[in-house]
Amino acid sequence: MKTFQRLARPAFQLLGIIPALFLASGCKDTGYLDIDAADRPPLSAYISFVNARPIDAGLYFWTFTDKVTPTPVAINKASEYLPTVFGNVQINFTEGTNTSYKASYQFGNSATFTATGRPNGPIATFYHTVVAARTANNKADSLILFYDDLKAPPAGKAKLRFINLSPGAGTLNVVQNGKTLFNQVAYGRAANSALSGETLGAWSLGPFETVDAGTLNVDYLDAATAAKVGTASLALEAGKIYTVFTQGLTNGKPAFGTSVIEHPVK
Numbered sequence: 001m002k003t004f005q006r007l008a009r010p011a012f013q014l015l016g017i018i019p020a021l022f023l024a025s026g027c028k029d030t031g032y033l034d035i036d037a038a039d040r041p042p043l044s045a046y047i048s049f050v051n052a053r054p055i056d057a058g059l060y061f062w063t064f065t066d067k068v069t070p071t072p073v074a075i076n077k078a079s080e081y082l083p084t085v086f087g088n089v090q091i092n093f094t095e096g097t098n099t100s101y102k103a104s105y106q107f108g109n110s111a112t113f114t115a116t117g118r119p120n121g122p123i124a125t126f127y128h129t130v131v132a133a134r135t136a137n138n139k140a141d142s143l144i145l146f147y148d149d150l151k152a153p154p155a156g157k158a159k160l161r162f163i164n165l166s167p168g169a170g171t172l173n174v175v176q177n178g179k180t181l182f183n184q185v186a187y188g189r190a191a192n193s194a195l196s197g198e199t200l201g202a203w204s205l206g207p208f209e210t211v212d213a214g215t216l217n218v219d220y221l222d223a224a225t226a227a228k229v230g231t232a233s234l235a236l237e238a239g240k241i242y243t244v245f246t247q248g249l250t251n252g253k254p255a256f257g258t259s260v261i262e263h264p265v266k
Contacts, residue, residue: 044083045122048148049093050131050261051075052165053141054249059102059132062092072096076247076259078129086124087111091143093132103132103141113147113202121145127266129206129243131165136187138167138249144188146206150241150266158236159208162191166246166256171223176216184223206243213238220246232258241265 049061051073058072063084073079092104108121122128127148135142146161153159164172164185174182174191182191190206216234221227229250236242241263248254 042083043086043124045086045089045124045126045128046081047084047122047128047130048081048261048263049073049079050129050245051077052131052133052245052247052259054134054138054167054247054252054254055095056254057095059093059095061130061132062094062101064090064092073132075254076257078261081127081264084122086122089121091130091145093141093143103143105143107145115200119145123147129261131163131245133165133188134167136167146190147202148206148263149203149208150263152239152265153210153241156213156238157210158213158238159241160211160234160236161206161208161243163206163243163245164189164191166229166248166250168252169220169222169229169246169250169256172229172246173221173223173226175219175221181216181218208241211236230256230258234258234260239265 047068049059049069051059053059053075056075058074060067060072061069061079068082068084069079086108088106088108090104090106092101094100095102107119111124113120113123122145127150129146129148131144131146133142133144134140162174162182162185164187167187169187171184171186173180173184185191192207192209194200194204213236216236218232218234220229220231222229230246232244234244243261243263245259245261246256247259248256250256
């Protein structure tokens with residue numbers, strides 16, 4: 001997985017609890033139990049860990065007491081997808097050489113995704129993104145889990161997920177040449193996410209949208225006042241999958257900006 005950062009000019013409350021709801025889903029490898037135990041490969045979930053805190057310090061991520069990331073994840077960067085345990089999993093992160101957990105959250109009550117599991121966790125053979133972020137008031141650390149649909153986009157298209165992760169920026173509209181691409185994206189949420197109702201599903205927490213390939217020059221507007229918070233230029237290539245997230249602070253350092261994660265197609 002490649003990550004890169006594009007800074008823009010300055011212009012989950014929720015966080016740990018967002019993944020609480022979804023539609024039932026099972027493991028992809030239905031024939032796994034038909035293989036002799038000695039011949040089975042390890043069954044794992046796969047997680048890419050993202051450091052979206054507005055603090056310039058590398059993070060190590062852990063499942064229970066096992067360190068998963070071999071090197072610290074730098075600010076506004078993501079790790080590769082790493083094999084992890086699945087089901088009921090405690091995910092933690094530490095800062096730098098400090099071994100005390102900055103945040104810890106218990107995800108998952110089963111090995112599969114259910115509409116009533118509170119909260120759902122990593123699923124065997126599935127791909128996930130876990131984000132280390134701050135709460136909306138920038139007073140504490142927290143964690144967010146997304147399920148990643150990494151199927152290739154249609155020919156000539158890209159897939160794009162937008163997440164608002166800049167504490168204090170408020171709810172954002174993402175606008176290109178006066179046209180709203182993403183509307184009313186609250187802090188800690190992905191654009192067009194559904195957490196309840198008929199559209200609830202495993203991919204609805206952090207949906208990828210199919211978009212035209214090319215360069216998107218966007219403005220971030222405060223949804224309440226229409227004031228411009230920042231800008232970004234996003235180069236999207238056909239056949240690729242991206243997560244774009246705002247980061248930094250509108251009135252502080254590091255400054256408000258945009259980071260881009262490129263996901264592998266699976």
